[in-house]
Amino acid sequence: MDERHAASAADGPEAEHEVDIAIVGGGLVGASLGAALAPLIQREGLSVAVIEAAAVRERAAEPWQPSFDARASAIAQGSARHFADLGLWPAMAEQAAPIRCIHVSERGRFGVTRLRGEELGVEALGHVIPNAWMGRVLHRRLAELPLGWHCPARVAAIDPSPTGYRLRLSDGGRLRARLTVLADGGRSGLKERLGIDSDHRPYDQVALIASVEMSEPHRGVAWERFTAEGPIALLPLRGQAMELIWTHAAGREKRRLALPDGDFLAELQRAFGDRAGRFRRVGSRHAYPLSLVTARETVRPGLAVLGNAAHALHPVAGQGFNLALRGVMDLVAALEAGLGADESPGSSRVLADFEARRAADRHNVVRFSDGLVRLFGIDSALLSHARAAGLVGLNLAGPLRRGLARRAMGLER
Numbered sequence: 001m002d003e004r005h006a007a008s009a010a011d012g013p014e015a016e017h018e019v020d021i022a023i024v025g026g027g028l029v030g031a032s033l034g035a036a037l038a039p040l041i042q043r044e045g046l047s048v049a050v051i052e053a054a055a056v057r058e059r060a061a062e063p064w065q066p067s068f069d070a071r072a073s074a075i076a077q078g079s080a081r082h083f084a085d086l087g088l089w090p091a092m093a094e095q096a097a098p099i100r101c102i103h104v105s106e107r108g109r110f111g112v113t114r115l116r117g118e119e120l121g122v123e124a125l126g127h128v129i130p131n132a133w134m135g136r137v138l139h140r141r142l143a144e145l146p147l148g149w150h151c152p153a154r155v156a157a158i159d160p161s162p163t164g165y166r167l168r169l170s171d172g173g174r175l176r177a178r179l180t181v182l183a184d185g186g187r188s189g190l191k192e193r194l195g196i197d198s199d200h201r202p203y204d205q206v207a208l209i210a211s212v213e214m215s216e217p218h219r220g221v222a223w224e225r226f227t228a229e230g231p232i233a234l235l236p237l238r239g240q241a242m243e244l245i246w247t248h249a250a251g252r253e254k255r256r257l258a259l260p261d262g263d264f265l266a267e268l269q270r271a272f273g274d275r276a277g278r279f280r281r282v283g284s285r286h287a288y289p290l291s292l293v294t295a296r297e298t299v300r301p302g303l304a305v306l307g308n309a310a311h312a313l314h315p316v317a318g319q320g321f322n323l324a325l326r327g328v329m330d331l332v333a334a335l336e337a338g339l340g341a342d343e344s345p346g347s348s349r350v351l352a353d354f355e356a357r358r359a360a361d362r363h364n365v366v367r368f369s370d371g372l373v374r375l376f377g378i379d380s381a382l383l384s385h386a387r388a389a390g391l392v393g394l395n396l397a398g399p400l401r402r403g404l405a406r407r408a409m410g411l412e413r
C-alpha cells in the first residue's frame with residue numbers, strides 16, 4: 001500500500017507528487033471509486049491517491065462487532081451487481097439482509113401497495129447493509145491496491161493548474177492530479193471555493209435514525225408508512241432488528257431525540273401502528289436535516305464531482321448511494337474508454353463522455369425522490385386523498401408499480 005508515495009517521502013513534506021487521479025474523500029463513494037479503479041491501477045498502471053479526513057483504516061483492522069446502533073443503507077439490486085462486478089459482493093453479503101417485499105401504506109387511509117420480489121422474478125428487491133460494514137469491505141480492498149492513501153488528511157486547498165488541479169493537504173502533503181474527483185460529501189467547502197454553485201432546497205424536515213428491535217421476525221419486509229407527520233421507513237437488518245428512518249418537520253425531532261427509550265417506543269408504536277409487530281428496543285438516535293442539494297456543475301476539465309457532493313437527496317426512496325455508485329461505474333467506464341484512446345484522465349473528452357452517461361439518470365432519480373417527498377410530505381386533506389388514490393392505483397396498475405420497483409431496485413434509469 002502507498003508504495004509510490006512512501007518512496008517519495010524522502011523528498012520532504014513540500015515535494016509535490018504527480019498522480020493521474022486524486023480522490024478527495026474516502027467515504028462510501030470515494031472508496032467505491034478507488035475499488036472500482038482496481039483494474040485500471042493494476043492493468044494500466046494508473047496512479048491514484050485517496051485523501052480521507054477521518055481515521056478510518058484503523059477501525060477497519062479491528063474485529064467486526066455488529067452494532068445495534070449502526071446506520072444502514074438500502075442497496076438496490078443494481079448496486080449489488082456492481083459490487084459483484086468489483087468482486088466485493090461475497091464480503092458485502094456477509095452482513096446484508098435481503099428485502100423480499102416492500103410494503104407502502106398511509107396511516108388512517110385505505111391505500112396500500114406491496115412490491116414483492118417474486119412478482120418480478122427476483123429473490124430480493126434489494127439488501128440492507130450497515131454503512132460501517134460497507135466502509136470496512138471497501139477500505140480492505142483499497143488496502144490491497146498500490147495507491148496513495150492519505151489518511152487522516154484533509155484537502156485544505158485546491159487550485160487549477162495547466163494539467164489539472166493542485167491539492168494542498170492538511171498534513172503538509174501536496175499533489176498534482178490530472179483528474180481530481182470531489183467525493184467529500186459536499187460539506188468541506190471545496191466546491192464553493194472552486195466557484196461551483198449548488199441548488200439548495202431545504203425540505204424543513206429532519207430524519208431521525210435509529211435501530212429498533214421488533215417483537216416479530218421481519219421476514220425481509222421493508223415498510224414505508226406515510227403519516228401526518230411525515231414518512232416512517234423500517235428496513236430489515238440481520239436478525240430481528242430494523243433500521244428506522246422517521247422523518248419529522250424540522251424542530252419536532254428534538255423532543256423525540258430526548259425522550260426516554262420507553263416513551264420513544266410508545267410514540268413510535270402509536271405513529272406506525274401494529275403492522276410490523278411491537279417495537280421492543282431502540283438504539284441511539286441520530287438526526288439528519290434533509291434538503292435537496294444538486295451541484296450546478298459536475299465536471300470541469302480535470303475535475304469531476306461525485307456522490308453527495310453532486311447530489312444530496314431525501315432518503316425517503318433510499319436512492320442516494322445507489323445513484324452515486326452508478327456514477328462511479330460510469331466514470332470508470334469513461335476513463336477506460338479514454339485510456340484506450342490515449343486521453344488524459346482529466347481531458348474534456350473523457351469528462352464529457354462521463355457526463356453524457358450520467359445526466360439522464362441523475363435527473364430522473366432527483367425528480368423521482370423529490371416527487372415522492374412532495375407527494376407524501378405535506379399534510380393536506382386533498383393531498384391525503386390523492387395519496388391514498390395513488391397508493392391504491394399503484395397496487396392496481398401493474399406496469400406502473402413494476403416501473404417503480406425496477407427504479408427502486410436500480411435496474412432502470
Ligand SMILES: Cc1cc2nc3c(=O)[nH]c(=O)nc-3n(C[C@H](O)[C@H](O)[C@H](O)COP(=O)(O)OP(=O)(O)OC[C@H]3O[C@@H](n4cnc5c(N)ncnc54)[C@H](O)[C@@H]3O)c2cc1C
Binds near residue numbers: 024029074207323324
Ligand atoms: C438518513 C439517511 C439515510 C440514507 N439511506 C440511504 C439508503 O438507504 N440508500 C442509499 O442509497 N442512500 C442512502 N442515503 C444516502 C447516502 O448515505 C449517501 O448517498 C452517501 O453516504 C454519500 O456518500 P459520500 O461518500 O458521497 O459522502 P460522505 O459519506 O459524506 O463521505 C464524504 C467523505 O469525505 C471526507 N471528507 C470531507 N471533506 C474532506 C476533505 N476536505 N478532505 C478529505 N476528505 C474529506 C469525509 O471524512 C467523508 O469520509 C441516506 C442518507 C441519509 C442522510
